[in-house]
Every structure is written in C-alpha cells, then in structure tokens.
Amino acid sequence: MIDWLVPQVSTFAAEIDNVVNLVGIIVGFWFFLTLGVFFYLIWRYRYQPGVPTTYVDGTNPKHKRFISIPHNLILVCDVILIVFAVKAWVHVKQTLPEPGDPSHADHHHGQGEQVDKVRIIAQQWAWSFQYPGADGKFDTEDDVKDVDELHVKRGFITHWELMSRDVLHSFSVPVFRLKQDAIPGRVVNGWFEATQTGTYDLQCTEICGLAHGIMLGKVVVETPEQRDLWMTAHALVGAAAPILALVLTPTQAFDMPTPAPTPTPNK
Amino acid sequence: MTTTEHKHDHAHDHSHDHGHHQQSFFMKYMWSTDHKMIAQQYMWTGVFMACIGGFFAYCFRMQLAFPGIHVPGYGQVAPGEYNALVTNHGTIMIFWFAMPVLIAAFGNFAIPLLVGCDDMVFPRLNRLSYQVFLLSALILIASFFVPNGGFGGAWTAYPPLSANASYSMTTLGSSMWIVAVALEFVAFLMGGINFITTAMNSRAPGMKMFDVPYVVWMIVVASILFMCSVGPLIAGAVMLFFDQNFGTAFFDPSRGGDPILWQHLFWFFGHPEVYVVLLPAMGITAEIICTFARKKLFGYKTLLYSTFATGIISFFVWAHHQFIAGIDPRMANIFTVTTLIISIPIAEMMFLFIATLFGGSIRFHVPMLWALAFIGEFLLGGVTGIFLGASGADIYFHDTYFVLAHFHYTFVPIAVIGFFAGFTYWFPKMYGKMLNETLGKIHFWGTIAGFNLIFIPLFFTGAWGDHRRIYNYDHFPELTRPELQDLRIAATCGLLLMIASQAFFLINLIVSFSRGKKAPNNPYNGNTLDWTTPSPPPHGNFPHDNMPVVYRGPYEYGVPGRATDFWPQNEKA
Numbered sequence: 001m002i003d004w005l006v007p008q009v010s011t012f013a014a015e016i017d018n019v020v021n022l023v024g025i026i027v028g029f030w031f032f033l034t035l036g037v038f039f040y041l042i043w044r045y046r047y048q049p050g051v052p053t054t055y056v057d058g059t060n061p062k063h064k065r066f067i068s069i070p071h072n073l074i075l076v077c078d079v080i081l082i083v084f085a086v087k088a089w090v091h092v093k094q095t096l097p098e099p100g101d102p103s104h105a106d107h108h109h110g111q112g113e114q115v116d117k118v119r120i121i122a123q124q125w126a127w128s129f130q131y132p133g134a135d136g137k138f139d140t141e142d143d144v145k146d147v148d149e150l151h152v153k154r155g156f157i158t159h160w161e162l163m164s165r166d167v168l169h170s171f172s173v174p175v176f177r178l179k180q181d182a183i184p185g186r187v188v189n190g191w192f193e194a195t196q197t198g199t200y201d202l203q204c205t206e207i208c209g210l211a212h213g214i215m216l217g218k219v220v221v222e223t224p225e226q227r228d229l230w231m232t233a234h235a236l237v238g239a240a241a242p243i244l245a246l247v248l249t250p251t252q253a254f255d256m257p258t259p260a261p262t263p264t265p266n267k
Numbered sequence: 268m269t270t271t272e273h274k275h276d277h278a279h280d281h282s283h284d285h286g287h288h289q290q291s292f293f294m295k296y297m298w299s300t301d302h303k304m305i306a307q308q309y310m311w312t313g314v315f316m317a318c319i320g321g322f323f324a325y326c327f328r329m330q331l332a333f334p335g336i337h338v339p340g341y342g343q344v345a346p347g348e349y350n351a352l353v354t355n356h357g358t359i360m361i362f363w364f365a366m367p368v369l370i371a372a373f374g375n376f377a378i379p380l381l382v383g384c385d386d387m388v389f390p391r392l393n394r395l396s397y398q399v400f401l402l403s404a405l406i407l408i409a410s411f412f413v414p415n416g417g418f419g420g421a422w423t424a425y426p427p428l429s430a431n432a433s434y435s436m437t438t439l440g441s442s443m444w445i446v447a448v449a450l451e452f453v454a455f456l457m458g459g460i461n462f463i464t465t466a467m468n469s470r471a472p473g474m475k476m477f478d479v480p481y482v483v484w485m486i487v488v489a490s491i492l493f494m495c496s497v498g499p500l501i502a503g504a505v506m507l508f509f510d511q512n513f514g515t516a517f518f519d520p521s522r523g524g525d526p527i528l529w530q531h532l533f534w535f536f537g538h539p540e541v542y543v544v545l546l547p548a549m550g551i552t553a554e555i556i557c558t559f560a561r562k563k564l565f566g567y568k569t570l571l572y573s574t575f576a577t578g579i580i581s582f583f584v585w586a587h588h589q590f591i592a593g594i595d596p597r598m599a600n601i602f603t604v605t606t607l608i609i610s611i612p613i614a615e616m617m618f619l620f621i622a623t624l625f626g627g628s629i630r631f632h633v634p635m636l637w638a639l640a641f642i643g644e645f646l647l648g649g650v651t652g653i654f655l656g657a658s659g660a661d662i663y664f665h666d667t668y669f670v671l672a673h674f675h676y677t678f679v680p681i682a683v684i685g686f687f688a689g690f691t692y693w694f695p696k697m698y699g700k701m702l703n704e705t706l707g708k709i710h711f712w713g714t715i716a717g718f719n720l721i722f723i724p725l726f727f728t729g730a731w732g733d734h735r736r737i738y739n740y741d742h743f744p745e746l747t748r749p750e751l752q753d754l755r756i757a758a759t760c761g762l763l764l765m766i767a768s769q770a771f772f773l774i775n776l777i778v779s780f781s782r783g784k785k786a787p788n789n790p791y792n793g794n795t796l797d798w799t800t801p802s803p804p805p806h807g808n809f810p811h812d813n814m815p816v817v818y819r820g821p822y823e824y825g826v827p828g829r830a831t832d833f834w835p836q837n838e839k840a
Binding site for chain 2: 001002005006015016017019020023024026027028030031034035037038041042045046047048051052053054055056057058059063064066067070071074075078081082084085086087088089090092093094124166167168170172174175177178179180181182183184185186188200201203204205206207208209210211212213214216
C-alpha cells in the first residue's frame with residue numbers, strides 16, 4: 001500500500017512494502033472483526049425496559065472458547081508475521097550482498113552486477129559523502145568528496161558506511177524504504193541497490209538540534225555512465241576540497257579519524 | 268486498617284459533623300494528608316499541566332498547517348522554539364498529565380474507598396509525594412523561561428544532543444528538564460509504595476484477593492512495574508545531568524562513553540511506562556463497563572493473569588524502539604518476537620472487556636460512553652503497533668508520523684479518555700453533585716470527533732514519508748505536495764475542534780458545581796464499597812464504628828433470583 005504513495009526505487013522496497021501489506025491484511029481483519037463484534041454487542045444489549053441481564057462470569061468452557069479460540073488464532077498470526085518481518089529484516093539490515101550473490105539476485109530481482117562504495121557522514125546540519133575513487137579504497141589520494149548530493153549508480157549494489165561527527169542523525173531515503181541512525185564514534189555498514197534513475201529526498205529522521213527541520217539532502221540515481229562522468233568532473237572540484245572543508249569546519253570534515261567499525265554480522 | 272497517626276489526629280471527628288474540627292486553610296489544602304484531597308490536588312495539577320501541553324500542541328500544529336504564520340496567542344514559531352514545544356508537549360503529557368491523573372489521582376482517590384479503609388497506609392508519605400511532584404512541575408515550567416528557552420531534544424532526550432550544551436544550545440533548559448523528570452519519578456516512587464501497601468494490607472475484613480475491584484489490581488500492578496523499571500532511568504538521569512554540568516562522559520563517544528547506553532536505560536523504563544499508564548485506564552474502564560452494562564466482569568481471573576503476563580513481557584520489548592538506532596541488527600529479531608507476543612495478552616484483555624457486554628443491559632451514561640470509546644480507540648492504537656513491532660516494516664515507519672499517530676492512539680485513549688471516564692464516573696462521589704448529561708455528551712462527541720480527525724490523517728502523512736519533529740516541510744520537495752498539506756491542515760482542524768470541545772467540559776463543571784443535583788450515595792446502583800459512603804465521603808471515608816465488611820466479589824450484577832440487579836459487596840446475604 002505504501003507504493004501508492006511513495007515509489008519503490010530500491011530492490012528491497014517491494015519486500016518491505018509486502019511486509020507492510022501482510023501486516024495490514026492480518027491486522028485489518030482482526031481490527032474490523034473485533035470492532036464489528038463490539039458495536040454489535042453494544043447495539044444488541046442496549047438497555048431495554050424489562051429485559052434482564054444474563055449472569056455470565058466467563059468460567060464456563062462454553063463461553064470461554066469465545067476468548068480462547070481467537071487467542072490461539074492470534075498466536076498463529078503472530079508467528080506468520082514474525083517469519084516475514086524477520087526475513088525482510090535479515091535481508092535488508094543483516095546481510096551485505098556481494099555481486100552475483102544468488103540469494104540477492106533470485107529473490108529480489110536485483111541486477112547487482114557490481115559493487116559501488118560510499119561513505120556517508122552526518123553532522124549538524126549537513127550530509128557529506130565520500131567516494132573511494134578508482135582504487136576502491138577510502139582515505140586515499142583519489143577520493144572524491146561532496147556535500148548535500150549523494151550520487152549512486154542504478155543497478156549497482158551500493159555498500160555504504162554511515163558515521164556522524166557530533167550527535168545522532170538518521171539516514172532516511174523514503175523511496176528506498178531505508179533508514180539507519182548515524183552514531184558518533186561508530187561506523188554502521190549497510191547496502192541498497194537503486195532501480196530507477198532520478199532525484200530523491202534524503203531526510204534526517206532523528207532530532208539533531210536547532211536546524212533538524214532543514215537537514216536534507218538529495219539522492220541522485222544515475223546510470224553508471226552518467227555517474228562516472230559526474231565523478232570525473234567532480235574529481236577536479238574535489239581537488240579544491242579546502243573550500244568544502246571551510247563549509248564543514250570547525251574540525252576538518254574529511255580528515256576525522258575513522259572509528260573502528262562495529263561488527264556487522266554477514267549472513 | 269487505621270493508621271496510628273490517623274487515630275490520634277482525627278478519631279474524634281468520625282462520628283460527628285466536620286463542624287467542630289475545622290482545619291485551617293493551610294492544613295486543609297497545603298498540608299492535608301487526606302487521600303481524597305491529595306487525589307484532587309494531583310488531578311487538578313495534572314489537568315493544569317495538560318492545558319499547557321495542549322497549548323503547545325496548538326502552537327506547533329498551527330505552524331505545521333500554516334507554516335510561518337503568526338500563531339494567535341503565541342506568535343511566530345522559530346525552529347528552536349518548535350523543538351522545545353514538541354519536546355515539552357510530550358514530556359508534560361506523559362509525565363505530568365497521564366501519570367499524575369491516572370495513577371496518582373485515581374489511585375489515591377479510589378484505592379482506600381474501593382478496599383474499604385479510611386486512608387492510605389502512609390498518609391504523610393503521600394503528602395510528601397505530592398509536594399515533590401508539585402516542585403518538579405514548577406521546575407519544568409520555570410525551564411521554559413530561562414535564557415535560550417526550554418529543552419528541545421525530544422522527550423526521549425537522546426545524547427549527545429541532550430548531554431552537550433554546544434549541540435542542544437539550551438544550557439539551563441536541558442538540565443532543568445532532566446532534574447524535573449527525575450524529581451517526578453521520585454514522587455511517583457513514594458506514591459507507588461503507598462498504593463501497593465494500602466491495597467495489600469488495608470483491605471476490608473472479608474475482602475479476599477479476588478474480591479478486589481479490578482482497578483485496584485491494575486494500579487497495584489502498574490506501581491510494581493513503575494518501581495521495577497524506574498531505577499535504570501533515574502541512574503541514567505543522574506549520568507545525563509553529570510554529563511551536562513560536570514564534564515563527565517557517560518554518553519560522549521569521543522571520551523569513551525556510549526550514546527546508545529542512554530537509549531537502553533530510557534526505553535527499559537519507557538516501555539513499561541506505557542503499561543504503567545495503560546493499566547489504570549483499563550481498570551477504570553472495567554469498573555465502568557460492569558456498572559453500566561449491569562454485568563459481572565467476564566473472566567476476572569483470566570483478565571488478571573493476562574495483566575500479569577503483560578506486565579512481565581513489557582520488560583522484554585524495550586529495544587523495539589531502537590531497531591534502526593544502530594544496535595546489533597540480530598537483536599531486532601528477538602525483540603520482534605517479544606513485541607508481537609505481547610499483543611496476545613493485550614488482545615485477550617480487550618476481548619474480555621468486549622465479552623463483558625454480552626448479555627448486558629447497557630446504559631449510555633457519559634462515563635460509559637468514555638469507557639466504550641476507550642476500547643474502540645485503543646484497539647486502533649494497539650493494532651497499528653504491530654506495523655512497528657514487525658522489524659521489517661519498522662525500517663520504513665520508524666520516526667515517521669505513522670509512529671506518532673500510533674502512540675497517540677494509545678496515549679490519548681489512556682490519558683484523555685481514561686481521565687474523563689474516571690472523572691465523570693467518580694465526580695458524584697468526589698463532589699456530591701451530579702454532572703449534566705447533555706453537556707457531557709456534547710463534550711464527549713466533540714472530543715472524540717476531534718481526536719480522530721487529528722490522528723487518522725497523520726497515519727497517512729506518515730505512510731507518505733512525513734518524518735517527525737520537522738517545523739516546516741516546505742524544504743523537502745517530496746513532502747510539499749498539496750494533498751499532504753491538506754492532511755496536515757485537517758489534523759490541525761481536528762485539534763482545534765478537540766480543544767473547543769473542552770469548553771463544554773468547563774461549562775459542565777461550572778453548571779454542575781453551582782446548580783447540579785445533589786448526588787445520592789449510590790447514583791449508579793454500583794456494588795463496590797465506594798458507593799456505600801456519603802457523597803462526598805467525610806474525612807475517614809466510612810463511619811468510624813461501622814467500617815465495611817465484605818461478603819462477595821465486586822461485580823455481582825444481575826444475579827438470578829434477586830429482586831434488584833445489583834448486590835453490594837458489603838450487604839449480608
């Protein structure tokens with residue numbers, strides 16, 4: 001149901017929407033059933049002169065089963081929900097798919113031929129991004145750095161590492177159905193794979209002080225060729241990084257020591 | 268049981284009129300140890316705080332519906348002020364409205380009357396509890412007026428934002444906020460000791476454990492939950508205060524601290540806290556439903572055991588608030604299981620309430636309307652929680668307006684509807700006057716319509732991607748579509764309707780106090796002991812030489828073969 005309102009732009013967006021739909025169907029059934037019985041009883045047993053009440057205390061097994069049967073059915077529904085919720089969670093949050101990963105390709109229609117890497121840095125009140133450049137390693141000469149706009153390749157598995165320079169922030173891209181808090185002193189690893197080109201909102205969803213309400217960014221999903229082009233053009237600008245560092249001071253935005261990564265369980 | 272102190276003080280005025288033992292104003296209102304007086308002080312303080320919290324809600328909802336306008340009665344809402352408004356709205360409504368009204372006010376008022384004793388076991392501790400509570404409320408109010416304004420780091424106060432003045436920019440406000448919250452907990456610890464002890468030790472002769480009215484059990488269980496969960500948070504509050512003021516680094520990662528630690532301490536308290544306020548509201552609902560449906564409670568013991576199960580499981584669900592907070596992702600799986608499991612006892616409790624209506628003879632008096640509304644509205648709050656407890660779905664919903672709408676669908680039924688249910692039910696007993704039914708019904712329908720009009724649109728804005736604590740969505744291109752803004756305006760209109768409806772409550776109070784019919788001892792033909800004393804009950808509650816003796820359970824309505832459809836607990840067969 002979420003996709004009526006917000007487009008699905010990552011491989012796992014549909015999976016999360018399916019969990020939402022499943023919960024919606026099960027929960028909606030119980031909600032309307034209970035509410036229906038509730039209103040029926042209110043109407044049926046409204047006060048009518050001369051009609052006495054029935055003395056029922058709920059210990060008779062014949063009456064008790066009206067509680068115990070729904071009780072057991074809800075237990076079954078809970079088990080179903082747990083299975084699907086955990087399955088989606090494990091795929092989105094607990095794994096870091098590699099290229100050609102069969103589980104990734106089979107179940108989630110990802111092309112996922114190649115991996116792209118990005119480091120996301122949150123601070124009061126801006127997003128900055130660091131790309132590893134041609135050598136695929138962070139904190140080397142050819143890194144490309146930018147603020148406000150995250151450029152990612154469509155059809156690539158993007159591995160990100162998320163960190164914060166001051167307080168808690170939260171990296172949220174609604175069209176990806178992705179959200180993750182950034183914690184100072186820790187590196188959180190994760191992934192997504194964008195499926196459609198376009199420009200999308202990046203929100204900070206954890207209150208982070210005065211300008212939390214305007215802490216926004218953009219996610220630009222491009223074809224790999226466009227992104228490579230942007231990267232080449234931007235590498236020249238990136239050489240002028242001191243200008244950016246001025247924006248991001250007091251301490252230097254990109255020279256912060258990398259904290260030891262917290263272990264992310266892989267599979 | 269009469270306390271020793273009480274015997275000395277008041278033994279002589281039980282059998283006489285109050286006339287010749289007139290207490291001074293100070294002793295009567297400022298230093299009274301009478302549970303009914305303390306209950307009213309808690310209640311009206313809570314209602315006063317709710318007015319402040321409601322005013323804050325009005326200010327920020329106006330800003331959200333019409334960004335940048337000059338809010339009538341407040342002025343323009345700046346971003347920092349917006350943060351302070353939402354923070355203190357949440358803090359006030361939970362800690363200074365729901366807690367004092369549901370636990371302290373109704374617990375103080377109802378427990379001694381329902382178990383048939385003359386006062387709380389520790390009347391002076393009770394008095395101290397209110398004084399500390401009042402102090403905490405004054406500190407919180409004062410924090411709005413210090414330089415840089417009140418604390419604006421959300422009611423959850425996650426560090427490092429809350430721990431470091433250079434991040435939060437509210438040097439004094441955040442310290443006063445944490446001191447006020449900690450003091451408030453101290454007050455409720457003292458209250459909780461009283462409720463548990465009184466309910467356990469002061470029951471009238473003959474009242475067995477399963478003859479205790481359900482609401483008393485609920486307040487006892489809630490007090491136990493509170494006492495077991497609050498310790499970690501008080502420790503956390505001290506650590507946060509030290510981080511703010513003395514340069515310690517409990518939560519500062521750059522010096523070896525851990526910001527996630529606070530989240531665990533906060534939510535280890537924060538989740539049971541939901542049940543701490545929920546259970547008394549459920550108890551009040553049970554009393555009212557039995558009285559006005561003329562029915563015995565369906566499955567009293569099952570209900571009680573479900574409550575115990577809820578209470579125990581509530582200690583194992585806290586990290587569902589932190590799924591995406593950066594905890595080890597494997598933990599989310601365990602907490603998804605416990606969170607969905609807790610839906611079972613809660614659903615069972617709701618089913619038992621609904622089953623109680625079966626075969627009844629339902630009178631739609633104002634308290635009954637509130638009690639039925641509690642069940643209907645809380646159902647929606649309960650089921651929407653499943654979306655958030657299911658970890659996979661929570662990745663999307665976390666920190667959106669969907670969460671906000673969900674917990675308002677639990678907290679508004681608990682605090683607002685629960686308060687009005689209990690207040691209209693016990694008003695004749697509290698003040699000896701009957702409330703006006705017509706005004707009460709207008710107030711009821713206005714409040715319910717307004718409440719639903721606020722939060723149903725917010726489920727949709729949340730599903731559409733509105734994230735929380737944003738003072739102006741104009742900056743987010745995906746969130747500027749006119750349909751979303753229409754929903755936000757609808758929610759604000761709902762709030763205005765809900766606030767306007769409270770005028771009928773105020774008029775009802777004025778009319779009923781001045782010209783209300785005199786309330787009989789037992790206006791609803793109830794069974795419980797509170798209806799056997801005069802309205803309002805004198806100091807000492809029951810005639811000194813004729814304390815009640817209990818012969819049966821509290822819900823013997825419609826017993827076959829009796830002339831009347833009720834059978835008071837203290838009536839000999």
